[in-house]
Amino acid sequence: MSELFVKIKDKQRGPYSSKELRELVHNGDFGAHDYVYDNDRQQWVRAGQSEHIQSLFEKSFIPEHQRTVFAVGGGKGGVGKTSLTASIGIALAALGYEVVIVDADLGGANLHTCMGILEPEKTFYDFYTLQCEALEDILLETPVENLRLISGACGTLGLANPRYTQKLRFISELKKIAADFIILDLGAGASYNVIDFFVAAEQGIVVTTPEPMAIQETFNFIKISLFRKLLRLFRDKPAVLTLIEKYALSSPGRMNSSMDEVLADVRRLDVEASSRMEGVLDKFRPKLILNMVHSHNETREGAALRTAVEELLAINMDYLGYVEYDDSVRKAVKELKPFIIANPKSRASRSVAQLVSVSLLGKNGWKGLRERKKMIRNIRSDASEYPQNSFPESDVICSVKCFYWGDCDYQNGGHPCPVRHLDPIFRKQS
Numbered sequence: 374m375s376e377l378f379v380k381i382k383d384k385q386r387g388p389y390s391s392k393e394l395r396e397l398v399h400n401g402d403f404g405a406h407d408y409v410y411d412n413d414r415q416q417w418v419r420a421g422q423s424e425h426i427q428s429l430f431e432k433s434f435i436p437e438h439q440r441t442v443f444a445v446g447g448g449k450g451g452v453g454k455t456s457l458t459a460s461i462g463i464a465l466a467a468l469g470y471e472v473v474i475v476d477a478d479l480g481g482a483n484l485h486t487c488m489g490i491l492e493p494e495k496t497f498y499d500f501y502t503l504q505c506e507a508l509e510d511i512l513l514e515t516p517v518e519n520l521r522l523i524s525g526a527c528g529t530l531g532l533a534n535p536r537y538t539q540k541l542r543f544i545s546e547l548k549k550i551a552a553d554f555i556i557l558d559l560g561a562g563a564s565y566n567v568i569d570f571f572v573a574a575e576q577g578i579v580v581t582t583p584e585p586m587a588i589q590e591t592f593n594f595i596k597i598s599l600f601r602k603l604l605r606l607f608r609d610k611p612a613v614l615t616l617i618e619k620y621a622l623s624s625p626g627r628m629n630s631s632m633d634e635v636l637a638d639v640r641r642l643d644v645e646a647s648s649r650m651e652g653v654l655d656k657f658r659p660k661l662i663l664n665m666v667h668s669h670n671e672t673r674e675g676a677a678l679r680t681a682v683e684e685l686l687a688i689n690m691d692y693l694g695y696v697e698y699d700d701s702v703r704k705a706v707k708e709l710k711p712f713i714i715a716n717p718k719s720r721a722s723r724s725v726a727q728l729v730s731v732s733l734l735g736k737n738g739w740k741g742l743r744e745r746k747k748m749i750r751n752i753r754s755d756a757s758e759y760p761q762n763s764f765p766e767s768d769v770i771c772s773v774k775c776f777y778w779g780d781c782d783y784q785n786g787g788h789p790c791p792v793r794h795l796d797p798i799f800r801k802q803s
């Protein structure tokens with residue numbers, strides 16, 4: 374949407390960017406009954422009837438205490454967390470929501486690369502080292518309308534391990550950002566640097582592929598997250614803590630006793646603690662996305678994982694849906710575009726559109742269909758203006774030709790190098 378003129382109480386104002394208009398709506402200074410100049414029709418129309426800005430009035434701005442932070446994790450590396458974070462963020466932004474995507478991969482930040490931003494001006498590192506006081510100061514605009522980015526600390530070979538309280542502070546600072554959706558892209562693995570963000574965000578989304586190893590790692594990831602949450606909860610009750618620790622540590626990678634048994638044990642020891650624990654089990658409700666699905670049969674793996682989580686961990690899991698394996702996703706990475714931008718009509722993009730409108734936003738039936746059409750229309754308009762930005766392949770695709778091959782935290786052969794601005798480390802190809 375280009376800059377627009379509006380008429381408020383017969384006074385012409387502007388031009389305003391969409392962000393400024395949104396702010397006006399938010400502050401109650403501009404409403405659906407005011408006028409906006411429609412550049413196509415070359416006339417003033419009611420703001421609520423302008424297809425360009427009516428979405429500003431379709432939903433209320435989400436107040437701070439209701440803002441939800443989503444964290445996208447899952448344990449296994451390379452399952453599509455970053456690609457999905459970007460594309461889900463874009464899908465939500467295309468519906469008019471203000472979205473911030475955040476690279477919380479402390480060791481291998483690459484969300485900015487996925488968005489085609491090669492050298493982010495500011496990163497999480499600036500906030501962490503107090504060079505910027507507020508997260509607002511490190512927010513970067515992206516080529517997509519309504520979508521902003523907090524880039525991870527790339528090129529510093531990771532940050533020192535932040536403490537639990539620092540991670541909590543980060544999440545609560547995030548919630549102060551005026552946005553409807555904040556989505557964190559987490560790193561691979563189940564270290565506390567990853568788990569703590571997953572636990573601290575209100576909504577955890579786990580991404581897995583249908584392969585048994587990935588499913589196993591995802592189960593583990595959820596299990597470790599749940600135990601971490603419980604262990605933080607009972608810091609004031611050493612006896613309960615010791616009991617839960619015994620279960621948490623007794624079977625790494627497996628679950629010998631179900632969470633129901635753990636709960637029964639806790640109840641025998643301390644009734645008040647057991648009802649606190651029940652509260653956590655009721656609330657802790659990860660969402661699942663199955664990615665890179667080749668055939669419908671494979672979606673059964675999602676159902677199997679859900680059953681295992683429900684029976685062994687005594688928590689519910691919402692299945693958001695699956696995204697098909699699609700070569701265009703890999704192609705998009707090379708073009709430095711999120712796949713939903715590179716090809717809004719691909720199978721993977723359509724899966725994401727469905728997943729966002731139906732499963733995340735609960736828009737079913739004709740309403741869902743209308744929303745998806747609008748979403749795709751807006752994404753196509755973003756796509757038409759998206760910078761063409763491809764890697765100079767000879768220099769920066771990760772390969773054995775790199776000087777640091779075998780000794781690099783970011784090694785991911787065949788994929789663009791996330792620390793490409795350290796160019797001198799690459800041997801030039803002859």
Ligand SMILES: Nc1ncnc2c1ncn2[C@@H]1O[C@H](COP(=O)(O)OP(=O)(O)OP(=O)(O)O)[C@@H](O)[C@H]1O
Pocket residue numbers: 449450451452453454455456457478481559560561664665666696697698699700702703704706721788
């Ligand atoms: N649906 C899909 N179909 C085909 N390829 C996919 C799909 N989703 C992701 N990929 C590809 O998988 C690779 C890894 O994706 P991505 O970087 O998003 O994973 P990740 O989980 O964030 O990895 P990491 O754990 O290293 O952060 C990329 O090359 C991406 O293009």
Ligand SMILES: [Mg+2]
Pocket residue numbers: 454455456478483558559560
């Ligand atoms: Mg990633």
